[in-house]
Amino acid sequence: MAAAETSTPLAPIADRADAPATLPPIRAGGLTWRPAVADDAPALLDLRNTIAAADAEPYRETLDEITETFAAPWRRFDTDSLLGFDADGALRAYGFVESMPGDTRTVRALLFGGVHPERRGEGIGRDLFAWQLARGRQVLAASGKDLPARLGVFAEDDGPAAKLHLYERSGLTPRRFYTEVRRDLRDLQAAPLPDVALAGSLRLVPFGDEYDDATRLAHNDAFRDHWGSEPQTVEQWRNGRSAFVPQWSFLVVDDAPDVDALLADPDTDAETAAALRAGEPLVVAYEMAARFDEDFKVRGYTFGYTELLGTRRAYRGRKAGIAALAAGMRAFAADGMEYAGLDVDTANPSGAHGMYAALGFEVVHSSRMLSIEL
Structure with missing residues (x-):
């Protein structure tokens, strides 16, 4: 400070x-x-x-x-x-x-x-x-x-x-580095996905339109401490969904959030506060997935891709994000996808790299952002 x-x-x-x-x-x-x-x-x-x-x-x-x-x-x-x-x-x-x-x-x-x-x-x-x-x-x-x-x-x-x-x-100077990782899904008996039991009032649900804006608010909260990330407006959030696969996307909601504590938390943003006061659903973690068939031939394998994955700051450490990700990967595998894929910032503040490594992900590609900071 x-x-x-x-x-x-x-x-x-x-x-x-x-x-x-x-x-x-x-x-x-x-x-x-x-x-x-x-x-x-x-x-x-x-x-x-x-x-x-x-x-x-x-x-x-x-x-x-x-x-x-x-x-x-x-x-x-x-x-x-x-x-x-x-x-x-x-x-x-x-x-x-x-x-x-x-x-x-x-x-x-x-x-x-x-x-x-x-x-x-x-x-x-x-x-x-x-x-x-x-x-x-x-x-x-x-x-x-x-x-x-x-x-x-x-x-x-x-x-x-x-x-x-x-x-x-x-x-322009290199500022940030990103890696694309993949996880083999072809033999889940030999390499099983984690079976996460959520505690308390947390519940895993499939993505649905009724949770769409609540997921946007969760994303804005989850990524506000990530370098280069900015809040998404409603129109930004809803644009660019041609590859989005709702049946591969999963959320964790809190059916009985401590509204008073969240409203008293100075980190709770105004939009989330308004949603809490209105009694709207509180999404606390999310996995939003996409399918890019045109990439299968280029890569030489089929895959489901997790475009967005995050957990609200107040709910980190409760395995909600892992539960959503594992559910998404099981959906990939059920539809015959050979791999699960996603991208991660190498300096991710939530320790995501270690989590992905523990889940069996391996690096397959890398990129960077270069910038002029003013």
Whole structure:
């Protein structure tokens, strides 16, 4: 607490962002540039999957996923995206700048983009990334949120060295490292999953729409001490569910929470407090799963993927998260999936790495976030 009290106050975000008045032109490659629109989804899908194949990335996307990207109401494609087309009208490069409405601790501008493998080495990526950085600074400055700020990118650890060099030459520094892990489900008799008995008023339930917003509130609470995580608004939470599998997703609810104690806890957020006063369900742990069939051939095996897993801070140590995860993995196995998979921050504050190792997970891939902190 003392460190926070003696820290230097932040300058206004408009000053720290140092946003340019105009955006730099993209001259390399002789492409024609314009903002993305929803009708570009098929061409964008083809480009992104072509890039993923060339870079040996362990995943592919679907048209539904790309379409969902355009459906999100907070994204401003008219100002925060560019597509580059060649003389034949083929899409050869893309760049997006994304900011999220729910950011309350660190205001972020995340940069996504790529260049077709046949057009690399021409300087297109360098010019495009300079545009993205400049636009990202403008987005941060215009947010009006006088919070710590971040310009960030994600990169595969075994991706093209030229891309990592571009990021680092542009002033971004590796800040966070992530690992993807998997757990073999093919012989649960030889390697059984834990059978977790929940104590007291805790109860394991399948995901249902009646618990949807309560799960969002649990997620916001569980991840508020995780670096890089920000609260999700209702619209953020409900977007991007084309791969979501409700029957593979499980929750732990508290049927008789100590409402008075939770309301007296200064860590209880306002939305959770309002839900408690209204007598709404209290989700205390959750496992939200997805199915990515298009990745099966790339990986060489079938798998169920846990997209989100967490436990409310007040309920940690009661094995609620393990109970939800084990239930999800049993559902994967029952549907014939050979492995369970998920991603984890290597510096996860809840000790998740040790838990996953104890459950038989092994590392199969790694990635990182690089950023400029403002």
